[in-house]
Amino acid sequence: MHRSRVLILSSVVFLFFIPSTSSTNFTQCIADITGGLYDATPEALSGGRDNHGKVVPLHNATAITYDLCKRACGSGSESFTWTVFSAQFSAWLLPWLALVSQLPFGSQLRTDDVVSVFLTIGSPALAAxxxxxxxxxxxxxxxxxxxxxxxxxxxxxxxxxxxxxxxxxxxxxxxxxxxxxxxxxxxxxxxxxxxxxxxxQTWSASAVSQITWVIIAYLFTVIDSFADVTNSVNSNGQGVGSAFLWLLPIVVGWLQVSxxxxxxxxxxxxxxxxxxxxxxxxxxxxxxxxxxxxxxxxxxxxxxxxxxxxxxxxxxxxxxxxxxxxxxxxxxxxxxxxxxxxxxxxxxxxxxxxxxxxxxxxxxxxxxxxxxxxxxxxxxxxxxxxxxxGSRVGRVDPNFLMRFLIATALALFLQWGTVGGAVVAVWFTPTIGLGCRSGSYILYAAVGTAVWGTMVISSFLSFYATVAGQSALPSKQSPRPLPAALIAGRLSTFLRRAGKLLATLNAIWIVLSCIFQFSSFYDRCYCNSSVLGLGKNAYDVLTFLDSDVTAMKAAWIGSIVLALGTAALFEGKRNASHNVFRFTLNPPPACTGFIYLHVDPPPPAP
Structure with a gap:
């Protein structure tokens, strides 16, 4: 899809889903608190915190409790800023959405290709x-x-x-x-x-340009985020870049397999x-x-x-x-x-x-x-x-189980390693703990895993229903309860449809979650206080100290290493299209990834 169309569509979705609530001006809110406007309120008496959640006098506080935040700032989000949203969306999310076009399609029905996109985004584990x-x-x-x-x-x-x-x-x-x-x-x-x-159907000029765009955009935005850590810290795309990094080895892997x-x-x-x-x-x-x-x-x-x-x-x-x-x-x-x-x-x-x-x-x-x-x-x-x-119907090599287990382990490794990097990036951004941003990524990975499990179980039940149906002898007796093959077939169909619906919702969810982050929808007292993880002890950090910035940079570096390392170990180093293009976002040959080691096997020896 053309870049401008994606941006317009995202803006429409954003405006549709964001509730029309009054926005919060946190700058004015902080000034009112430090100016003593709420000193007489019950929330202010014990509302002062340092950046680690310890109680301090309000005049020395660099953070406030969630209750005081609600009282002083309200429950709304920070006001929407188009310049911040468009810059973050174009830099962090748009390149990944464009890279989806390089996934292999080719089904007889276009609906199957469309569903494959939702399955891929909704369950990276299933794609891997x-x-x-x-x-x-x-x-x-x-x-x-x-x-x-x-x-x-x-x-x-x-x-x-x-x-x-x-x-x-x-x-x-x-x-x-x-x-x-x-x-x-x-x-x-x-x-x-x-x-x-x-x-x-492998390395085309379009594929090379799309992959190059993603790599350069990712590197530039990472460098930019480290250049000014405290600028729009709650709406930057550190987590988004890691959350979608699994797409790069998936696309490159299919290009290698052709x-x-x-x-x-x-x-x-x-x-x-x-x-x-x-x-x-x-x-x-x-x-x-x-x-x-x-x-x-x-x-x-x-x-x-x-x-x-x-x-x-x-x-x-x-x-x-x-x-x-x-x-x-x-x-x-x-x-x-x-x-x-x-x-x-x-x-x-x-x-x-x-x-x-x-x-x-x-x-x-x-x-x-x-x-x-x-x-x-x-x-x-x-x-x-x-x-x-004399071979029986539906005979399979017992070693299929080992291939199934290896594929399962690597698929979950790729999904949770890259999305886990996103979780780390936002988890350790003050206020440290489980919040709206990290929770949205965890939910995305969990639902993606559920989709994978649902679809795999459906495929096993379908095969059993087919084999059992072919092997069963016709019966001349009166009808009895549904045979196991029929039950397995119907359950397989139900799980397959449920899995696709869940994947579609999960794909929509992760895109909306990224839009919410760029639009400052998550920049509210509830989310900034990490209420999901801290509960009654939730607090909102208002001022970042030098120690916070240092720790936050370390966490961001760790998240990038985790996500990039996972993608590299999964994919590996590969030359493309007769050395016309060399894919370099990989470890050295000593750490070559799984796909590179196993693609293009030798022909069977006589």
Missing amino acids: YSLVLTVLNGQWVSRRLAGIAYPNVRMAWRVLSSLQQAALQIDDADGMLASLVVLPENDDWWEELAHGLDYT PKSDFTRVCAAVDRANVKAFYASADPRHPVLASDVTEHRAFTLKSHEDHAARRDEEASAPIYNYARFLPWVANVELVVSVLRAAAERATAHEPVDPYVPWRAAAKGKPPVIVDENRRGSLDQVRRYVGAAR
Whole structure:
């Protein structure tokens, strides 16, 4: 969205949500208190405090109790100043909102892309979880196919890795998948699909400029805030910059991964490849085009209109990889089992057609399997990979749990590390303690975690409902209470919708919270006194001492180190676009981040 439009929209939202209350002039309020205007009031008798909350005479006080603040200054906020608001909003928040445009989209429905934005902002943990899973899955499928000496294994690795963003459905019925793996005529199918999915959506000039803008704006505003600490201390963006810092490694991480999230392009690649698919026939020497036999194919991108719980699998924006995790793993396991069964037969020099002797490759050539050894009738092809066909429905590799735990730990680490930096920055800004600003960040992180948990549980329930439904035998008895699969499916749908609603509200909340901070809405007695944390002992610091400024600077430095360190450890150091642009906001190679270490895994070794 254009910068001016974002600013206008934010201003409208600000004016709409700010209640029309009388503003407070804290400068005049302090003058009235020190001038003795309220000396005769009960609140003033014990209302004097130092900056650590200790009772002092009012004439020596640098802080006052919350009760005296309300009596003298009222409950309203400091008056809104457009120059402060526009400068802070443009410097601290606007660059991050603009960076959202660099997130990968590409879903068939625009609504899915819009929802993906709310899911990302509303739950950084969910965005990081899907990113880490995608990276780990790429490495896992390479290891899973390693050691399988059969044609097209590397093609299968490229295809399966690229289809993590698709609602992939692999059909092994009637020997379709077996024919794809075994028949030499289908080598073109694997090559066509791998080539069709071999495209990158990575470092563009727009992405580089947006990231550069964010980095420079962040650095300049941090330096500016340290240059004059006490100027608009309660409305500066120290916390805002850290609270949104998680977005930088998420965007850079997806640019490195380059997910195949263009729904139209992926569908076209699958359709083009399926035109070349061959199907084993009754004649061992003459397979036929699959299109001459059936409209079904081994690899399809399925629509789940009949299964509402699996709706998110169809949205190709990469954040929805959380929903495709287990179904994708099950599909990989099916392909791996067929390839491994065929490879074991080939290693034993068993041809597909048992009536044809095994033919060895010519001397001097690399170890290959000649085409004559891979041809056979439909029944022979199915028997050749018979061990794989015995795989139960929905089988997943048990190691998926380790990838899930790693992705969970890193996702929560990124969210709470960066948002935690924001909490530190405002927590240790006098009055020290839990207040409106720090509480808003904690609430944001907590709700973001709840969204992540809700969506992940929904995806697990959806997979269980699908597998249980496919495995269940039809019953001829009278209707009984709802089966577990149906209950799980309905609960999954409910949790998915609830999670999206919660993420939308949380995304709106964090933006509004930042606007409230820049507009001085939080600059009121209640918030400045940290009533949320101090309760009856709440007090409002009126005058900053040199020791307060020193401690505040130290806390701000700590918050920046915490947020930047978290983002750097998550992302790491990476060169982009053939060294055209070097992303430098990272630690040295010795502290390289997780994504950099795991992206671009090597192909499976034969």
